Amino acid sequence: MTALFALATALLWGLADFGGGLLTRRMPALTVVVASQTVAVVVLGAIVVVTGGWTEIGPQLWYAVAAGVVGPVAMLSFYKALALGPMGVVSPLGSLGVVVPVSVGLLIGDRPGLLQFAGIGVAIVGVLLAGGPELRGAPVQRQAVLLTLVAAFGFGSVMALIAEASSTLTGLFLALFVQRVTNVAVGGGALYVSVKRGGRALPEDGGGMKVVWAALPALAFVGLADVAANGTYSIAAQNGPVTVAAVLANLYPVVTALAARGVLKERLRAVQAAGAGLALVGTVLLATG
Numbered sequence: 001m002t003a004l005f006a007l008a009t010a011l012l013w014g015l016a017d018f019g020g021g022l023l024t025r026r027m028p029a030l031t032v033v034v035a036s037q038t039v040a041v042v043v044l045g046a047i048v049v050v051t052g053g054w055t056e057i058g059p060q061l062w063y064a065v066a067a068g069v070v071g072p073v074a075m076l077s078f079y080k081a082l083a084l085g086p087m088g089v090v091s092p093l094g095s096l097g098v099v100v101p102v103s104v105g106l107l108i109g110d111r112p113g114l115l116q117f118a119g120i121g122v123a124i125v126g127v128l129l130a131g132g133p134e135l136r137g138a139p140v141q142r143q144a145v146l147l148t149l150v151a152a153f154g155f156g157s158v159m160a161l162i163a164e165a166s167s168t169l170t171g172l173f174l175a176l177f178v179q180r181v182t183n184v185a186v187g188g189g190a191l192y193v194s195v196k197r198g199g200r201a202l203p204e205d206g207g208g209m210k211v212v213w214a215a216l217p218a219l220a221f222v223g224l225a226d227v228a229a230n231g232t233y234s235i236a237a238q239n240g241p242v243t244v245a246a247v248l249a250n251l252y253p254v255v256t257a258l259a260a261r262g263v264l265k266e267r268l269r270a271v272q273a274a275g276a277g278l279a280l281v282g283t284v285l286l287a288t289g
Contacts, residue, residue: 002240005232006248012229014255017094018263019222020075021082021256023215027203029079030191033072035212036223037183043224044177056171063165064175067158067230068182072190074154075183075226081147094148098124098250100156101163105242120247123282126254129275159246162230163237172234176227247282 023032048054078094102120165175195201203211212219229249236245254275 002236002245003248005236005239006245007251009229009233009236009245009249010251011255012225012232013249013252015259016222016225016229017078017082017252018256018259019218019225020079023218023222024079024083026215027211028191028194028200029076029083030187030194030199031201031212032079032219032222033075034184034187034191035216036219036226037072037180037187038223039216039220040180040223040227041177041184044173044180044227047173048177051170051173053170053174053177056166056168056174058171060165060167060171061175061178063161064178065182067161067165068179069186070154070157070161071179071183072187074151074158076187076190077147077154078151081144081151084144084147094152094155094253096149097152097154097156097159098246100153101159101237101246102243104160105246108242119282120243121282122278123247123251126275126278126282129271129278156246158230159233159237159249163234163242166234167238172231175234176231179230180223180227 020032020036023036081094162175162179165179166172191201202208233245233249236249
């Protein structure tokens with residue numbers, strides 16, 4: 001079950017990040033964050049009401065609040081990095097956030113077997129290579145690296161926090177709702193400050209709100225896929241070793257690279273193909289170890 005839900009997390013995060021990266025090329029990153037997360041709040045609010053999740057209110061929700069504060073910073077950094085590109089910088093480095101939940105798992109007593117340790121190492125190397133790392137270039141590329149590292153640490157922290165925010169399925173719905181409400185509050189505040197300082201909330205191409213409304217289905221997909229990924233990761237982490245769940249979930253850059261190949265027709269370089277192969281080997285070792 002841990003492997004299945006963790007791999008579902010990787011698929012959802014990979015597609016959400018790809019969609020978010022495309023959207024930030026058409027509108028400000030903060031607008032993408034706030035709009036996508038607002039859709040998630042509405043859907044999750046309805047789910048919480050229907051399932052009676054309000055009965056799960058407790059001090060553990062502070063973990064969800066903390067995740068909600070860190071999340072927008074990570075998403076904004078990541079989307080800005082994706083907009084700057086190239087994906088060869090952003091995708092592989094974004095996975096380094098796995099260090100945070102893996103470290104937490106080891107501290108709370110996770111002791112993977114020999115095959116799983118080997119799988120962790122192989123999978124991480126594979127993910128780094130799958131993005132086709134390009135660490136040389138212009139200052140813009142170095143800025144993308146810095147933003148991606150900030151995002152990676154943030155994503156890793158969110159993974160560790162959300163896994164502690166609930167112990168039941170209805171509690172998970174409530175925790176995700178609280179996290180997304182906090183996301184919108186923090187992101188909305190940052191957007192307000194940005195606009196007051198002369199920034200923009202709408203696209204510059206003259207379309208304004210029409211562009212945002214036209215992109216609403218894509219924004220909804222990004223927000224809901226991200227929510228679902230947090231949920232599946234929480235289930236994976238609670239039903240097996242956190243170290244295994246975290247590494248498998250962080251295979252999402254492979255999904256992003258494959259989506260870029262399928263949609264944008266970006267050709268996979270030899271190093272990316274080798275990385276995807278290593279990631280697959282690491283997955284098998286983790287799942288069978």
